[in-house]
Amino acid sequence: MREYNLDFNLKNLIANALSEDLGNGDITSEATVPAESTSEAVILAKQHIVLAGIDVAREVFHFLDPGIHFAPFAKDGEVIH
DSSP: OOOOOHHHHHHHHHHHHHHHHHTTOOHHHHHHSOTTOOOOOOOOOSSOEEOOOHHHHHHHHHHHOTTOOOOOSSOTTOEEO
């Protein structure tokens, strides 16, 4: 049986997905947003949901910036109101 390295496979999947979505980057953002700028974001649910994929979301953000602070307020499987 073939053994899989989940961490490697996830990082490879993230790299491929971002490459497809971002391509050569966003020219407008690169021209107008200073490289040293910082941002804060909040992801909100507009209706009742069961949270799924929070660990993958964390990996995507850390892939883009290993120094990012990611603070989820819920865990996979929790109902969000």
